[in-house]
Amino acid sequence: MKRLKDFTVGDTFEYVREVDRYRPIYYAAASGDFNPIHIDPAVGRAAGHLGVILQGMCTYAWLSDACVEYLGDPARLARLRARFTRPVQVGDVIRFEGRCTGIEGETVRLEVSARNQRGEEVLKGAVAEGRAGES
């Protein structure tokens, strides 16, 4: 596994996920979030969308996975924050681009952008902290 000395300010990482037709339903089954806006296209349209929208927390899970892959261990993710700025819809391809912005002691700071296939930001202000101490 990566050690603290293997992390460098300026490192970049990338993670891409596609929202296939059933993804909101799979995520509902695993997370317990069966809000009809994620299940029923008619409800999604009533709320002003093209159909169902993906659970924000699924996008957040992808953001988390992007950071975990860079950090090397799920237990190293210490903190994660993001604002949801645009709904994610079926057919969207979300690209996460992360960067290590600082290392203080054993804390690794990350900033991540998340854009859809049109280049529109679906998250803003996404930041994470990892703990890279030798456990």
Place this chain on the structure above:
Amino acid sequence: MPIDRRHLGRRYGPFVFAVGLQHVRDFAAATGGGVPGRVFSSPPDRAHPLTWDEGAARAGPHGGLVAPPAFATTFAMEPFAQACSDPDLRVDVLRLVHGEQELEFVEPVRPGDVLTTTGEITRIQERGNLDFLEVSSTTTNQHGRVVVRGVWTAIVRN
């Protein structure tokens, strides 16, 4: 109609949640490009092996599977969900979006853990035609140690 600020400090829970092995793996599958479940299911394509592969996880640094950090949504979201659908708050869920999320992961969650989550409304704020409703949650495990703290923010269009 804006949310009445007298609901600030309203508490939800405790909610008890037993973490199951299949549930953790289902979450890794659903978020990792696979299909959860036991029927027509398929494995994730890019999940971290410590959250999915029991063999690799047993040989790894935690001696067994750990939940993906975002698995916290399954147990820690309940106070927020209850607040958003609390009839006393009179929030129209069709006008509500999940606006912001912060989670602090204090200790990894493992299959077999029994978690208890409580939450309280920590902010009700009107800004223009938007209402911000913030719920803060704390989850402890069966050893009484905090595993996850969360700040969950909904935005409601008035």
